[in-house]
Amino acid sequence: MINILVVEDSSVVRDFLVFILSSEPDMNVIGTAANGREAVEFVKRKKPDLITMDIEMPVMNGMEATREIMSSIPVPIIIVTSSYSQSEVEKTYKAIDAGALAILAKPNGIGHKDFEKNRKELIKIVRVMSEVKLVTRKSKFSKVVQETTINKPAVDIDESKINYKIIAIGVSTGGPQVLQKILSALPASFNIPIVIVQHIPPGFMEGMVEWLNGCTALDVSIAKDKEELKGGNIYFCPPEYHLGIDNKMRVELKEDAPGYNIKPSVSYMYRSVGKHFEKKAVGVLLTGMGKDGAEELAMIRERGGLTIAQDEESSVVYGMPGEAAKLGACKYIMSPDKIVEKLISLNK
Incomplete structure (x- = not known):
């Protein structure tokens, strides 16, 4: 069972992500957070197998939360965002720099022609990333050729x-x-x-x-x-x-x-x-x-x-x-x- 924390400030999007993930027999959403600070506090209490992380949120954004989590209690993090604004994209790559593993666009709604494609992509990425052996920037890579x-x-x-x-x-x-x-x-x-x-x-x-x-x-x-x-x-x-x-x-x-x-x-x-x-x-x-x-x-x-x-x-x-x-x-x-x-x- 893959235990997941969903971090998203929009209650509509948050519930939608929970719906998609909870529909899979091998996935369990063990918690949700409306901002980065709540996510950091949750991880301290109960470490999930994977986190889906929004970027633009009140109190603490996704980039700052990713940096704090990866520096203390590393967990595989997927950035799930919908905004392509310069500010948000910049924060997204700072989150990647801090250790987030992948970027996904938020899934379109159920009535959208791309919903099923988006849903499958999200599920596939979550399954693969939940098993990742975290590789941080400080890791000593093998010197063997x-x-x-x-x-x-x-x-x-x-x-x-x-x-x-x-x-x-x-x-x-x-x-x-x-x-x-x-x-x-x-x-x-x-x-x-x-x-x-x-x-x-x-x-x-x-x-x-x-x-x-x-x-x-x-x-x-x-x-x-x-x-x-x-x-x-x-x-x-x-x-x-x-x-x-x-x-x-x-x-x-x-x-x-x-x-x-x-x-x-x-x-x-x-x-x-x-x-x-x-x-x-x-x-x-x-x-x-x-x-x-x-x-x-x-x-x-x-x-x-x-x-x-x-x-x-x-x-x-x-x-x-x-x-x-x-x-x-x-x-x-x-x-x-x-x-x-x-x-x-x-x-x-």
Whole structure:
């Protein structure tokens, strides 16, 4: 049984979340709170398995409550919010910085066409996050680097002799935390363009880009169609598009791509990058649910490109990188610290 605390100042939304969660046989809402202070006090008395946390609340907001809870009695926290105002999005990413694991938009009402989709997404995230072994920013990630030989190219590539043209990163649940860790450690002299597909609710991409821009020496932006990639820049795929790169290093955004059910798709990006850049491509697959990108990462490796997956110990959810590891899609399986070291070593 998953014991849940629902933190939300709107009584209507609070009751709606309780209704959705309580309808599941393996979930039990053990309490509710109307503000962050009530949430902190509740956790001191009775520790839940998971917290759904609103951001804008009276007395104490969700960001402050997350910071206080994670610093004293760590509990998996999901941010569930509906406002895309600059102030709320900023607080949302500060909550992620403090240790919250994921961001979800508040579900639409029962009569809405997206209700069932929203409900299933909330339930799925709650189930997965309730089992997460918390990884905090102070955790000491494994320094062990695993090197795999399955799907190894017929001719082993000497990385030191390759002039890598592009780094493609795929990430989902738990992504903002690990991206912040990796991107903030790259020096201003890093000159390989980076393209990223991050699964995230619409309305939160701009806030994440702004947050990351304050953490890294590189320029972070949302990719624009036909834009030419430049060194020292990081480009995020817009949430409503698929992202490809042509052979002239230009962005190609597509609203629809037959055969790709997730949008944006890591698989779509990897296939494009592997096709056009082959051994000069780097594919990195980080924490996330499901298997988006795993098979296509193997394709990059088979074409001579360098492939890396995040290790299980440091992943919030070892779905996508775990699938890649099973397929032998990654040359290296690494902690974020080691991924940073490897990427810096490729910079020329």
